[in-house]
Amino acid sequence: MPDHTKNDQTSNGMRCNEFELLLTEAIDGVLTGIGLDRFQAHARVCRTCAPLLAEAEAGRNWLKGLTEVEPPASLVTNILASTTGVDTQRLQATVRSPQPRISWWEHVQAALFGSVLEPVWETVRQPRFAMSFGMAFFALSVGLTVAGVKPADLREVSLRPAAIRHTYYNTQARVVRYYENIRIVYEVQARLREVKRNLAPAEPGLKQTRPAKQKDDKNDTTQQPEQKQERNYSQIDDHLILASAPLGPSPSVFDGSNHDPSNPDLPVVSVTTYRRFV
Amino acid sequence: MEDVQVVAMLVRRCIAGDSAAWEEIVQTYSRRIYNICYRFAGSGDDAQDLTQEVFIKMYRTLPSYDHTKGAFVTWVTTITRNLLVDHFRKGKQDRMTDSMDTAASEHEDAQPLSEQIPDQSAPPDAHVRSREVSESVHAALAKLSPELREAVILRDLQDMDYREIAAVLKVPEGTVKSRINRGRAELARLLQRTYRQVM
Numbered sequence: 001m002p003d004h005t006k007n008d009q010t011s012n013g014m015r016c017n018e019f020e021l022l023l024t025e026a027i028d029g030v031l032t033g034i035g036l037d038r039f040q041a042h043a044r045v046c047r048t049c050a051p052l053l054a055e056a057e058a059g060r061n062w063l064k065g066l067t068e069v070e071p072p073a074s075l076v077t078n079i080l081a082s083t084t085g086v087d088t089q090r091l092q093a094t095v096r097s098p099q100p101r102i103s104w105w106e107h108v109q110a111a112l113f114g115s116v117l118e119p120v121w122e123t124v125r126q127p128r129f130a131m132s133f134g135m136a137f138f139a140l141s142v143g144l145t146v147a148g149v150k151p152a153d154l155r156e157v158s159l160r161p162a163a164i165r166h167t168y169y170n171t172q173a174r175v176v177r178y179y180e181n182i183r184i185v186y187e188v189q190a191r192l193r194e195v196k197r198n199l200a201p202a203e204p205g206l207k208q209t210r211p212a213k214q215k216d217d218k219n220d221t222t223q224q225p226e227q228k229q230e231r232n233y234s235q236i237d238d239h240l241i242l243a244s245a246p247l248g249p250s251p252s253v254f255d256g257s258n259h260d261p262s263n264p265d266l267p268v269v270s271v272t273t274y275r276r277f278v
Numbered sequence: 279m280e281d282v283q284v285v286a287m288l289v290r291r292c293i294a295g296d297s298a299a300w301e302e303i304v305q306t307y308s309r310r311i312y313n314i315c316y317r318f319a320g321s322g323d324d325a326q327d328l329t330q331e332v333f334i335k336m337y338r339t340l341p342s343y344d345h346t347k348g349a350f351v352t353w354v355t356t357i358t359r360n361l362l363v364d365h366f367r368k369g370k371q372d373r374m375t376d377s378m379d380t381a382a383s384e385h386e387d388a389q390p391l392s393e394q395i396p397d398q399s400a401p402p403d404a405h406v407r408s409r410e411v412s413e414s415v416h417a418a419l420a421k422l423s424p425e426l427r428e429a430v431i432l433r434d435l436q437d438m439d440y441r442e443i444a445a446v447l448k449v450p451e452g453t454v455k456s457r458i459n460r461g462r463a464e465l466a467r468l469l470q471r472t473y474r475q476v477m
Binding site: 020021023024027052054055056057058059060062063064065066067068069071072075076078079080082083084 | 297300301304305308309312313316317322325326329330333334337411412415416418419430434435440452455456458459461462463464465466467469470
């Protein structure tokens with residue numbers, strides 16, 4: 001900037017601010033005549049404006065040396081796509097002509113493989129991942145073999161809802177049976193039942209109802225097979241036994257008054273047992 | 279530079295929905311706008327984004343263009359300049375003109391511009407030298423304050439006259455001339471240490 005306070009006006013009558021206003025026109029070459037003479041005279045004598053003229057000219061030359069930069073080839077296409085949303089037919093033709101037609105499936109494949117599968121595939125290709133995957137597969141196959149699952153069985157698996165429900169209940173029943181057949185389980189259950197029976201108070205009505213209960217369960221031969229045989233062929237404590245005849249030659253043993261000496265054919269002792277069958 | 283009637287017709291066709299007219303406008307002005315953005319922003323990527331933004335804004339506000347109020351190129355340049363100023367303010371890149379010995383920025387290894395500008399004493403090739411000179415001038419231009427930079431870009435790179443520049447910058451012609459002079463001088467001072475023989 002010229003120092004206007006120190007050298008505001010030269011002998012040719014031009015002020016520094018006037019010089020600055022004419023500077024652009026002088027550099028552009030449009031300043032002519034007496035105006036140009038006064039301008040050049042001021043530039044010769046003014047120590048502030050002379051460097052300004054030189055620097056401005058140099059700066060203009062530097063800038064004029066800059067060439068235009070080439071915009072990217074896709075700029076127009078991007079602008080049209082961002083403004084109108086679609087490319088024009090000519091642009092579409094120029095863009096599509098060198099490229100083969102790509103089906104939608106290839107687009108989907110490219111999108112999937114590019115965005116999703118590519119990173120996964122990069123990970124899978126690493127040896128440590130392959131080793132881990134192999135170990136996991138081995139463990140799974142061993143586990144299935146131990147569990148009794150065969151791949152051939154899977155072919156016959158029905159996936160109907162009813163079949164799935166049936167399989168579920170079958171599996172559940174099998175598990176419950178397995179659980180209850182474990183020795184420690186049924187021993188604990190037996191102990192618990194015993195403890196419960198001991199702790200429970202005796203109920204008098206229970207004996208009275210027991211025969212009725214047995215009567216109800218008379219057809220059940222699975223639980224008490226021996227009891228049924230005894231019911232038919234053995235004597236129970238409640239059965240009544242009757243003795244009805246005098247025995248032997250010594251009637252005095254029982255009752256001497258009832259002895260009949262006139263009947264010698266009578267046996268010496270006669271015991272008749274009347275069994276009341278239930 | 280442009281036939282006012284032809285451009286007015288083009289704009290009317292574009293407003294009516296003629297995509298070919300819009301494509302013609304884009305083809306005609308994209309290079310110019312890209313160069314303004316490139317010289318102002320200093321980066322090709324930023325210039326591309328800004329150029330797209332300029333055309334998006336132009337596409338939306340095209341019905342507001344009145345050919346009786348000014349040339350279409352002035353209107354387009356005004357939109358460009360306003361967007362560049364907005365971009366500059368958003369980025370808080372308000373860097374005043376730096377000295378040659380000050381660091382260019384925190385991201386440039388704290389190297390002064392005089393060291394970034396290659397020494398031309400022994401250029402291996404004229405083409406390489408020319409490219410290096412261009413890069414040096416471009417880097418020095420980015421050091422100017424935005425007011426001086428936009429003025430010299432519009433005048434010396436886009437060849438706009440002072441009246442058009444005054445319309446774009448919305449300042450008087452005297453202010454435009456003053457900014458141009460100061461911008462040129464500042465640029466020369468930034469470059470003179472390396473390129474003394476030009477001075």
